[in-house]
Amino acid sequence: MKLIRNDKKILIVGLGLLGGSYAKALKKQGFHVSAIARRRETVDYALSRGLIDEGAAEPDEKLIREADIAVFALYPHVFIEWVEKYGALFKKGAFLTDVTGVKGAVVYKIQELLPEGVEFIAAHPMAGKEVYGVENADDSIFHGANYIVVPTEKNTPEGIELCEDLGRVLGFRDVSRLSPSKHDEMIAFLSQLTHCIAVALMCASDEPSLVRYTGDSFRDLTRIARINDLMWSELFMDNREALLREMDSFKNAFSELYDTVKRGDVPRMREMMRISTERRARFDKKGD
Amino acid sequence: MKLIRNDKKILIVGLGLLGGSYAKALKKQGFHVSAIARRRETVDYALSRGLIDEGAAEPDEKLIREADIAVFALYPHVFIEWVEKYGALFKKGAFLTDVTGVKGAVVYKIQELLPEGVEFIAAHPMAGKEVYGVENADDSIFHGANYIVVPTEKNTPEGIELCEDLGRVLGFRDVSRLSPSKHDEMIAFLSQLTHCIAVALMCASDEPSLVRYTGDSFRDLTRIARINDLMWSELFMDNREALLREMDSFKNAFSELYDTVKRGDVPRMREMMRISTERRARFDKKGD
DSSP states (O other), X not given: OOTTSTTOEEEEEOOSHHHHHHHHHHHHTTOEEEXXXXXXXXXXXXXXXXXXXXXXXXXXXXXXXXXXXXXXXXXXXXXXXXXXXXXXXSOTTOEEEEOOSOOHHHHHHHHHHSOTTOXXXXXEEEOOOSOOSGGGOOGGGGXXXXXXXXXXXXXXXXXXXXXXXXXXHXXXXXXXXXXXXXXXXXXXXXIIHHHHHHHHHHHHOOOGGGGGGOOHHHHHXXXXXXXXXXXXXXXXXXXXXXXXXXXXXXXXXXXXXXXXXXXXXXXXXXXXXXHHHHHHHHHHTXXX | OOTXXXXXXXXXXXXXXXXXXXXXXXHHTTXXXXXXXXXXXXXXXXXXXXXXXXXXXXXXXXXXXXXXXXEEOSOHHHHHHHHHHHGGGSOTTOEEEEOOSOOHHHHHHHHHXXXXXXXXXXXXXXXXXXXXXXXXXXXXXXXXXXXEEEOOTTOOHHHHHHHHHHHHHHTOSEEEEOOHHHHHHHHIIIIIHHHHHHHHHHHHOOOGGGGGGOOHHHHHHHGGGSOOHHHHHHHHHHTHHHHHHHHHHHHHHHHHHHHHHHTXXXXXXXXXXXXXXXXXXXXXXXXX
């Protein structure tokens, strides 16, 4: 099965910002797109804007049975509960994928729950916006972003290839592969830890008068301090061990820098600054 | 003395990025601008690009004596040493100001060193770039930025007003006033602490393979991790007490968040995220 053949029916379960943006991109590419959302208004909105061909506000058996490919854009625990209840309805040969931001806590459970002949290949589209809902659906968020396929031993080469094709069809700049544990480690450091830092920084001071002096560096650093607490607390808990390890490393590095300031150890302070400068410079190679 | 009268001679001491950008802005406004820099090539470059009218690669007596206004754009300790050696050469009635990023450790010493009739009014132009040198001089960096005048009891209303005028003439968006201790506290939190966080984050992990997965949030958060270690270590040491207080507050907030993850305290974790979101939203009012 090659995704390039546009006769495939793609079902999207969950029409938030990401689900809606998937729908938009896939419709543009000529796929038949259906969706299952929680609220009727969401489905109506998506139909009225031409984001989907068909939709239902409940787990519609027909839509599930007809799907060649299904994309789950749900909170982790909702995703697992959904597959527990309705996973058996998928036809043999269907391919399932997702957009979940953590993998270890999700992928093995889902693969365990699905019937023989229905393959789940986890993926993480590293794209987003600080707004929510299908009304903000915007497939341009994929264009500069990374799409990571996260296979397990249960996946077939065909399934993995299909999932990678999907990333390319959606318009991601980079499509790559990671194991669930490597993925979760990377996410703990690059995404979850940075959100922890931004949240802690905002909680550290409540001085409204500071706002007028805020410069770009503070704004940049705290942009991600506006956070969906329901979703992120779940992602943190689902990746707890990896996140705690990264938080520990950061705490240690910050404490070391604190100690250099406290004891006036300028040589070591400068050395840490040089390490930082040198490492950050590597990131610029990909454009800054 | 009103700065608006463009017959004033302005001397800039130190022609780096900021000194050069001051020169550029002031020349555009029709002032006579001279400069003293450490290297001959710097002076020649500034002359050839029309950034200054006159310049010297040593503390030229004539330029110092003729200056109505002098702006110091030097490292803190170099600034203090310079005024110790040559401060007596300024004429009575001259006004001095600076661009130094810390105030308590500098302003009182400078005011002590200067002869009767020469007034120093400290200022902090909160503008910059991650590049250095007169070759990168760019007065547009002032346009969206804050300019803070930091007077002490020794300053005259006339001197303070002149210094504020200078901020407006340079093109800063906001001109405001803070005491040296309030300034240093604000800088410790909004600027120095954020640089500490970025440096610690880059020092916390050396995983080159992560670079390819880096998203915008990590890039934003670590942009300031490229840091001039000589300058910043000096600024940190000159503001050590205030910086340690802010680092302590952040350490405590980060540790609290760490503990919520460790013990699975989702309600408190979500509460911290909501506080963070609410506080960060205030910043957006000034445009984001």
